[in-house]
Amino acid sequence: MPSGTVLSGEYIVALSASVKDIRAAIADVHARAAVAVAAVSGDEASIASESVTVLSASPSPAQGVGSHLVLKVPASIDPRAVRASLLASEGVEAVVQNRVVRTAQAHGAAKCQPPHFAAGVQAPAAAGLSFAWESCLDSSSQLAMFGERCGPALNKFRWTGIYTYKKDTGALVKNCIKLRSSESSPQRIAQLFGECGVAPKQFANLPTSVCTEAADSPCAEASSLASYRVDLSRALCSTGSPKATFTGVPCGPAGALIQWNNLSPAGCLPVDRSTADPKSIADWIGQCGVPPQQITGLPTRVCGRTPPGGGSDRDEPTSPPADGGNSGGSADPSPPPPSARVPKTAVKSGESANWGVGRVGAYDRAARTVPDVAAAAKAGKFVVAVVDTGVDAAHPDLEVAEFVDFVDAAGSTYYKKDGNGHGTHCGGIIAAKNQGSGIFGVVPGMPLLALKVLSKDGSGPLENVYAAYKEIISRLQKGEKIVSINLSLSSQTDDADAKAYECGLVAKIQAFGTAVAAAAGNDGEALDFNLPAACMQSMTVTSLDVNDNPSYFSNFAAVGNAKAASLLAAPGHSIYSTYTGGGYQTLSGTSMATPFVAGSFAYCFLSGACQFGSAAVDGNYKVLMAAAAAGGCSSSSSKCGPQWGTGNYYGNMVNVRQF
Structure with missing residues (x-):
C-alpha cells in the first residue's frame, strides 16, 4: 500500500503520561468506542462492543511520555464520531488514524546508473505489470538481472540475464536463470531484456544509460593487467587464503576500460571467461568496464585514461570548494564554533567510495584519507539510531551495537534481521567500515542502534514508529549517547492532530541535543504533508544528484515555508552502499540522502562542535547548517544552495570539511 494509506478502522489512542493504570484506561477506551459504534450503527452497546478490538498495547518506557494502544472498529463508522468519543475518555491525549509508513526510496528509473549496476540489480516489474516464474519466484525470493555495457562509447546498458535469489541468504535459486542468448523471439527479447539503451518492457524501470565513472574509482596500470594480484575480503577455497590473481586486457574506446578474463584464487580452480557460464562470469570476473558482483573494489578502468560515459555524473572536486557564490538562505552564515579536528587515516587498499562521501567532505580525495573515529565512538559510547527495516548485523562492513525489533516476534524468520535491505543500505552510508574491502561511510565503524519498524516489504504501521520514538526517548533519559536518528521513511497526512502528536515526540528527542534527520520524501513536490519531514523539530533532507541538480524525485520546501530553517541537501542519486547478505547495492531516494546528514551529525559530535x-x-542544527552554508558551490557549478537554480528550497549541501 502507498505511504500514508489509512489502515481502515484502526486508531492509535495515545494516553497521557499521567495515566498509571493502563489496563483500566484500555477498558475505558474500549467501552467508549463501543458507545460510539452503537450510536452510529444503531446496535446496542453490548453488541457493538464485540466489534471493537484492542489490537495491541505499547507501554511507554519513557518518563513523561504516555503509552499508546491500537483500536480496531468497523470501517463503516465515521472517524469523527470515533475520535470525539475516545477523546472524551479521561487520560486520552490524542487519537490518530493508523496509517502506512514506507521507506523513502525512489523506485523510478534514474537517468543513468554506475557501471556496476550491470553486475546485478533488482528488477521490479513495471507499473501495472506482474511477473510470474513458477518454482523460481515467490515471497521468499527476489528477481534480479545482469548485463553488459553497449553502444559505440559503451555508455548504455544491455540486459542479458534474469535470475532469482533468496531474500534471507542471497543464495541463487537453483535452475532459475533466463538468458538473452537462449531466446529467439524478438518480441520476447524486447519484453524480458530490451535492447541496447532500451529498458525491457516488463522491467521498464531498469536504467538504460551508464554514468561517468568518478575520478577516484579504482583503476589499474595497463602493465599490471597480465597478472593483477589482490587480497580478497574472504577466502574462496578450503586453503583459507584470500589471495587471488586476475588476468585482463584493456577494452572499450581508447582502451580506457578493463575486461577481466580469468580469476585464479589461491588453492582452487580458476574461473575463466572461455569456459564459465554467464552468471559465473557476472559474479566473478565481470564484463568490459563492469566489475564482478561478488568482488568489491576491483578496478574496471585503466589509470590515466578517460573512460566513456553517457550519463550526467561528474567527477567530484578534489579540494574543498571556495567560500562565496552562495545564494544565501535561512541559516546563520557565521562559521561553526571552533572544534578539535576529527582524526584521519588512510583509505585501506580494496576499499571503494560512493560519490557522496567525498562530496560531503568526509573523504579527502587528494590525501585519500577518511575519518578515524571508530575507537573514539566506541569509547565514548556514541551511536547513531537507524529507524528502518533493520540493519544486517552479520554484514562485515557494519557495527550493529544493538537491534530492537518492533515488527517480528522472537523465533520468526526475520526476527532481528533486515528482510528488505533498505535499512542496511542506510547504515552503510553512515558507518561502513574502512577495513580493506567493500565501502566506507561518513563515519567509518560508527556503532549503529537498529530499530526495526518496517517489514520486509519496506512498509509498516505508524504505531511502530511511535514505539521507536518512545524507546529512543527512554534511552536518552537514561543517559545513552544517541547522537542522531536516521529516519529514511515517510507517511503523508493532512491530519493536524497526527502531525502535532508525532512532531511532539520528535521535539522530545531533539531536546536532548540529538539530531533527527528525516527524509523529505520522493514525490517531487512540497513536503508539507510528509511526516516526520514536516516537523519543525526535524532536520529535513532533500536529494541532489552528482551534478548538484535537485533529484527529479526529491520533495522540497516551497518559498515561504518555515522548514527552510531546518533543511539540508545531500547526495541521494545512485548511491552505492551495503546490502543484505553481505552484499552491496546502488539505490536512489531521499532515503539515501538522509544518512549522509545523520552521519554528518555524528561527525560533528566526534569533532566536539556538536554537543x-x-x-x-537551537544548537547542533545551526552548527551543521552554518557549515553547509560556508561550503559554497562545488567547483564546477554555477548553481548553489539553498535553491540550486530552482524556485524552491532544497537547502545547502551538507558539508563536514570544517570539522
Whole structure:
C-alpha cells in the first residue's frame, strides 16, 4: 500500500503520561468506542462492543511520555464520531488514524546508473505489470538481472540475464536463470531484456544509460593487467587464503576500460571467461568496464585514461570548494564554533567510495584519507539510531551495537534481521567500515542502534514508529549517547492532530541535543504533508544528484515555508552502499540522502562542535547548517544552495570539511 494509506478502522489512542493504570484506561477506551459504534450503527452497546478490538498495547518506557494502544472498529463508522468519543475518555491525549509508513526510496528509473549496476540489480516489474516464474519466484525470493555495457562509447546498458535469489541468504535459486542468448523471439527479447539503451518492457524501470565513472574509482596500470594480484575480503577455497590473481586486457574506446578474463584464487580452480557460464562470469570476473558482483573494489578502468560515459555524473572536486557564490538562505552564515579536528587515516587498499562521501567532505580525495573515529565512538559510547527495516548485523562492513525489533516476534524468520535491505543500505552510508574491502561511510565503524519498524516489504504501521520514538526517548533519559536518528521513511497526512502528536515526540528527542534527520520524501513536490519531514523539530533532507541538480524525485520546501530553517541537501542519486547478505547495492531516494546528514551529525559530535545538553534546533542544527552554508558551490557549478537554480528550497549541501 502507498505511504500514508489509512489502515481502515484502526486508531492509535495515545494516553497521557499521567495515566498509571493502563489496563483500566484500555477498558475505558474500549467501552467508549463501543458507545460510539452503537450510536452510529444503531446496535446496542453490548453488541457493538464485540466489534471493537484492542489490537495491541505499547507501554511507554519513557518518563513523561504516555503509552499508546491500537483500536480496531468497523470501517463503516465515521472517524469523527470515533475520535470525539475516545477523546472524551479521561487520560486520552490524542487519537490518530493508523496509517502506512514506507521507506523513502525512489523506485523510478534514474537517468543513468554506475557501471556496476550491470553486475546485478533488482528488477521490479513495471507499473501495472506482474511477473510470474513458477518454482523460481515467490515471497521468499527476489528477481534480479545482469548485463553488459553497449553502444559505440559503451555508455548504455544491455540486459542479458534474469535470475532469482533468496531474500534471507542471497543464495541463487537453483535452475532459475533466463538468458538473452537462449531466446529467439524478438518480441520476447524486447519484453524480458530490451535492447541496447532500451529498458525491457516488463522491467521498464531498469536504467538504460551508464554514468561517468568518478575520478577516484579504482583503476589499474595497463602493465599490471597480465597478472593483477589482490587480497580478497574472504577466502574462496578450503586453503583459507584470500589471495587471488586476475588476468585482463584493456577494452572499450581508447582502451580506457578493463575486461577481466580469468580469476585464479589461491588453492582452487580458476574461473575463466572461455569456459564459465554467464552468471559465473557476472559474479566473478565481470564484463568490459563492469566489475564482478561478488568482488568489491576491483578496478574496471585503466589509470590515466578517460573512460566513456553517457550519463550526467561528474567527477567530484578534489579540494574543498571556495567560500562565496552562495545564494544565501535561512541559516546563520557565521562559521561553526571552533572544534578539535576529527582524526584521519588512510583509505585501506580494496576499499571503494560512493560519490557522496567525498562530496560531503568526509573523504579527502587528494590525501585519500577518511575519518578515524571508530575507537573514539566506541569509547565514548556514541551511536547513531537507524529507524528502518533493520540493519544486517552479520554484514562485515557494519557495527550493529544493538537491534530492537518492533515488527517480528522472537523465533520468526526475520526476527532481528533486515528482510528488505533498505535499512542496511542506510547504515552503510553512515558507518561502513574502512577495513580493506567493500565501502566506507561518513563515519567509518560508527556503532549503529537498529530499530526495526518496517517489514520486509519496506512498509509498516505508524504505531511502530511511535514505539521507536518512545524507546529512543527512554534511552536518552537514561543517559545513552544517541547522537542522531536516521529516519529514511515517510507517511503523508493532512491530519493536524497526527502531525502535532508525532512532531511532539520528535521535539522530545531533539531536546536532548540529538539530531533527527528525516527524509523529505520522493514525490517531487512540497513536503508539507510528509511526516516526520514536516516537523519543525526535524532536520529535513532533500536529494541532489552528482551534478548538484535537485533529484527529479526529491520533495522540497516551497518559498515561504518555515522548514527552510531546518533543511539540508545531500547526495541521494545512485548511491552505492551495503546490502543484505553481505552484499552491496546502488539505490536512489531521499532515503539515501538522509544518512549522509545523520552521519554528518555524528561527525560533528566526534569533532566536539556538536554537543548534548541543549535542544538541537537551537544548537547542533545551526552548527551543521552554518557549515553547509560556508561550503559554497562545488567547483564546477554555477548553481548553489539553498535553491540550486530552482524556485524552491532544497537547502545547502551538507558539508563536514570544517570539522
